[in-house]
Amino acid sequence: MSTPSIQRPRVLSVLLVLLFLCCGSQCYAVPSEAVSRQEHGAAPPGGSAAEGALSPRWRSAIWETIPPEWLGSPTPNTILQAYQENGWTPFFITSTFELAQGAHALLRRAGEAEKEALDPKPLRIEEVRQHVKHLEQARDSASALLPNLSDSIADLSVPSGDQPAAPGSPGIQPVNPAVVKAREERYRNLFRVAVEADVKLAELLVRFSGQMDPFSGEDQVKALSGRIPMSDYLKRLEPRSPHYRPLLNALARYRDLAANTTQQQVRAPSTMRPGESGNAVRDLQKRLRQEDFYRGEITGTFDAATQQAVKRFQAAHQIEPDGAVGQRTREWLNMPFKQKAEMIAHGINLLRQSQTRRSDRYVRINIPQFALEYYKDGQSLSSHRVIVGKASGKKVKVLGKWMRENQTPTLTSNIEQVIINPRWYVSDRIRLELDAQAGSDPQYFARHGYVQMASLYPWGQPRLFQKPGPKNPLGQIKFEFPNPYAVYLHDTNQKSLFQRTRRDFSHGCIRVEKAKHLAHLLLKDDQNPLADKTEPYLSSDRQLFIKLATPVPIIIEYLPVSCNEDGQVIFFGDPYGWLAENANAKG
Template sequence: MREKQKYSKTRAAFLFFLWSLFIIFLHQTTTRPVWATETLSEAIATHLRTGIGSADRQKRFVCQSEIICGISVIPRFYHQRGFKPAWITDKGFFPQAKVLIAAIEEANREGLNPEDYHLFKIKALLAEAVDRQLKKIPHSPKDMADFDLLLTDAFLIYCSHLLAGRVNPETIHTGWFISTHDAHLVDILQAALDSNQIKEALNKLKPSHPGYTGLGRMLIHYRRIVKNGGWPHLVSGSSLKKGDQGERVEELRKRLLFFDDSKSVAEENDQVFDEQLEEVVRSFQKKHGLKKDGIVGPKTRAALNVPAKVRARQIELNMERWRWIPRNLGQRYILVNIADFKLSLIENGETVMDMRVVVGRTYRRTPVFSSKMKYLVLNPFWNVPMSIAVKDILPKLRENHNYLSLQNMTLYANWQNGAPPIDPGSIDWSKVNRRSFRYKLVQKPGPQNALGRLKFMFPNKFSVYLHDTPSKELFQKNIRSFSSGCIRAEKPVELAVYLLKDGSNWTREKIMAAINHGKNRSIGIPRPLNVHLLYWTAWVDKAGEIHFRDDIYDRDRPLDKALQERPPRV
């Protein structure tokens, strides 16, 4: 860590040295160079006008062999300024240019790559300017225009990545549909220049939620572990549990010191698996979504053996996911972390209720999106989605045409309003296939209903909602990806009581009475609230402790690949 700090200070000192030399040179220049019939800033403006004018007529704009990514907004920015350079004056660089370069150098703290923002070329042009000064060679207005343009593009790209993520979630994962962040980057840049607040403007664009800043702190911690060589690897063998002794227990303690550096791990008798070590193992299991039995079996050992470098990258991926979601989650909202199989109800920053959930199977994934929960339904009907009808129910009908009556389902001729019910026994199901299946299946309210006795509605294009389930035993499983995309809630009645407590007379007793009555009924939620279905494989809890989960939908790998892609080159 000290070496890294020493390197950072040395790098900063060198940059400051180059900066100082260049500013001194410009201040000492009292005559215009022989090429000039105008001031340096005027000459730069001429080159900016020419270059940007030609870019307006091209699909691609290249500067110093770098693709200018902000070409769609940069012309507007410089047109508004009369093509006056943003980062250079006749007396030297605008001080905020140095601030921007320093901010770009620290982009890795956000899990981003500084080299994505023209850093190499910007520094090369700065060094070239200093070299010209030392050799008393007049500055090239074109190079200075390029320097100005690259800094502007770097700010706009970095702004965009901080504001909405580096990767488009819709193109990398079909299940990610988060609202587009609305911000006028050109206006942000101009306001930051006018107020000398480049750093402050960038900081405002980052997610301010403790979940994001906490991941940032953890990223620094895990990178430090990686730099120091990572943690020890546990060898294969039989499970370790309380009462075991030997060198493998000693190695386990050494590994867990990176998880919990308390005295309960660093015991004098370090080859004994005692009760204190068992508690640390349980804590590790809890924070990694494992069965909390205190036994180091194959799954726990595998989690312990995930390299620190992989965990650091996992943190970076989830920082990117934070940049995708709405900045304001709401004063009161429901958050479902699909990868954790958990629902939390948050109000004023505090968790007032949480519960286990069942999410979609790997081939029927629960999508990621945000919506608003407006009403709930007691004793719901279930309109069986066509995909489930043809994939799951049609094969069962071929075996037994009484299947629908056994499941309390009604068969309708089609999906049109007023379609007549028909007898399943009147159809030769062996001749019906996925293409010819045009029927609508509806399951009546009751104890067998797949939605249970309650469903919670937040309108969305996926037809996904939160609901009760008759399969309560699934909540006892550690991995709970069994649904067809909707979310099954462990405590639906408790959730209904909470949502209806404000501005209504729906007590728990009244809700249960209405459910037992069996009548289908919709009830508006007095205070509709946001629902966020998210997918985090790493997050920081309120206590500032890191949690990791398995990537059940294999979404980390393509995101990792996308984040490794470098900007387009000439």
């Protein structure tokens, strides 16, 4: 019975040259004896054995199998580092050439990639499964000749159970050279095929980890070398966000709706309101029932139960919950289930790539949600409404990216300073807008607390700042973080705007509700002595700069979906049109 195998060029010639090749700061050493003994069929000495796989012969098999480009990489290779830590023994193959439990766990999890909104194509799972199948076939073939199959045979030239005869010893038959050769060939093939499967499984883990958690590099080495149990590691790859699992459940639900439900369309020439009746209302009730917002009878009458269902639908789609079905509500009602599923999948992937995964304490702003959250030790300590940049404005290219001039950018930085009673330094663009507001009133700027500076705008007028006070649009608190967009987080003197559902009104900076409370939390957690002593300053117009001893990461993101505390998916949509632009760019 022939054993299928995957043919690959040997790299012995490469190893002869690269006996001690350093990749980056990591050195991967293979003894010269390992190469010469490989050619003679003997196992190389040395090397610590990992649990399960014991034979030192694994080392030469691994060195023969690894791609040459790994050795020449300018940066350390994750799998090579892990093999070195693992004593040059396999990660996923046992001493009896079977898959270890970790391999089965990895294959199961990676095999469900689509359920987690991952792209399965780059994982190349079928290729890995083929190598596993070849190992199983090689093992079955070898078992017929080698009943006590194990990698721990000390001398492969001696069949298991046979002992070489001492000179002159009666009754012991000499070893059959043909049997020895056959056994040797089977073992050689087993080691080769087993290592090929092990390398493919290791590559799968790295690819899967890269999609699940782009910041998992160090833990990949630990998982491969056994310092983190595989089941624990695979769980660790999930974001700690409380929104992750509910979004996965929502993804499954909307994919099921897209595949198995004929979506009811809602058509009406104008806004539908309570008290109306007819086929359009009947269609509305059917459509609301499809997403479980309405559970009553299909009556065709826009009654109180239907109105409450509409309000629930609007709240779940960040629409002003007025209970009437206008244009925006109709657009969301008629959005295909497939498109909603894709929006959820996009949100899940952005959640996995979020820089919030790198910190235990941070401020997170989600632009489409118009919300800020302050996290510490993985828990949300405070939530705030925010006002972000307007969706409108002419398109400009900023740092290589096209966006509209008023839009708030996504970024990652660190809040370094809190300013009490900040001055507002007027930018070039806003200065021109103020000129239009001032018109021919020569006292406008003085009356509103503006002060001329010595420096000039590009067109020659003196630059302006506005003194602290009730007319200052920064309010009483400003949070500074370095960034190339010159945006910042601040209080506001127009707090009524926080009551709006859609809150994109600024020129790009972020206005935050309950700014004093947020400042107090940041200062308190920073153990700053001024945390409980800001009131005297707030009651004056004195400007006070408070440096944080430990800057707090701030992450501004653009996630189109999330979940509320009950696990209900909330669709925020695409207020800036960025998702639509990216989809069109991809064709």
